[in-house]
Amino acid sequence: MDKINANKKIVYVLFNHFEKDFLCDYVWQTAKILSNKNTVIIAYHSRPHSIGYAIKNIKRILEIISEWKKIIFSNEKGIYECEFISLIPFQRVSAISKFNRQLVRLELSIIFTLKKIFSGGGFKLVLWIFHPTEELFVKKMKEEISLYDVVDYFRAWKEDEYGSHELDKKLIQKIDLIFANSTALAFAINANKRNIIEVPCGCAVNEFPLNFYPKAKVIEKIKKPIVGFFGNIDFRIDYKLLEYLVSKNKNTPFLFIGKVWTMPFEKNKNINKRVSCHLENLKKYPNFHLLSDVSKEELKNYLYFFKAALVPYDINYEFVYYSNPMKFYEYLAMGVPVVSTPIPSLLKYEMPVVRFGKTHEEFDKHIKYLIKHPELAIKYKRQMRKIAKDNSWEKKVGKIEKHINEKILNSNFQKYK
Secondary structure, eight states, rough: OOOTTTTTTEEEEEEEOOOTOSSOOOOHHHHHHHHTTEEEEEEOOOBBBBBHHHHHHHHHHHHHHHHHHHHOOOOEEEEEEEEOOOSSSSSSHHHHHHHHHHHHHHHHHHHHHHHHHHTTOEEEEEEEEESSGGGGGGGSSOEEEEEEOHHHHHHGGGGGGGOOOHHHHHHHHHHEEEEEHHHHHHHHHGGOOOOEEEEEOOOOGSSSSSSOOOSSTTTTOOSSSSSEEESBBBTTHHHHHHHHHHHHHSSSSSEEEBBBBBOOOOGGGGHHHHHHHHHHHHHHHEEEEOOOOOGGGGHHHHHHTEEEEEEHHHHHHHHHOOOOOHHHHHHHTTTTTEEOOOGGGGGGGOOTTTEEESSSSHHHHHHHHHHHHHHHHHHHHHHHHHHHHHHHHHHHHHHHHHHHHHHHHHHHHHOOO
């Protein structure tokens, strides 16, 4: 970093499209790595607090403004969380949501204008984009570099309220650097023939220790062996496959850990209704268990008891087909064998403890085999752990930082050439 410019630090802005407690924590994990050496601001831009909320929660709003002041005046490394205040209520209405996000951009611009004044302009701003809706910030913050960290195939959302399909195309045209977490995803989004750099998926390996024993018997009421899943319970799951598996293995408990994710906006109500109906059908089976109040930190206490873990996603959805599920690597980090639908980004890891079911019957066969052969988890423990480490957050963020530094170095060279 010092070789680039000793007088200017990098300030990273990571835009978070989700709520703070969202189980998929790739924004927070990225921030943790970057904050070891840098100032990192997480901007929760998609749901600014309304004026009505502000009036009723003055104390909370004062806390938000206090965090703004820290961002403006502090030059210390670490993570700063930045929330925003909107003017118009009813944010679930698409037009109002778009207007309020423009106000968020204005608020953030003011924050960084003041920060540059009080710091003497002594930092380089890097925008770290994860979602197409963040396109409105790019080239508007006087940033040094903007990058698009593509973690999902947003082109699949052709009719959502945000217009993610079109925003994704606009974003790729104007962004400085583009990264994708799999070959399949890089290929899918490369319609504009941009240079897309493949990076590891991102796995918090150290949060899933191998030599671990749970402190408490967290699932003592559920008999063993357990087949499990953790993640958001949403439209991506192949519920017909899941019901087939649960019905064919009545003596095997299936434990699903995660919150039922309701998709926002009116257009998605039919999708939400389908998910709800499928879950009601599954709850009729005594061997199906659903736990919603488990934090990411507590997951290892449950994974310890899994004899097989599932990635039961429906690859008929383009969003799933081009995905690279983080949970796959987290399962392997904990030494748990995996059965998945044939998602292209995962197929290269096939081995006796990583199996792919192309049909319901094949999926069921793999589960039964892994339960019958628990010795495989011990035999392939190192290989599973290595796959997880090869996809660690440290490796992913490190590779992206290297390209950022090279981009800044080249930019400085062109300026002073």
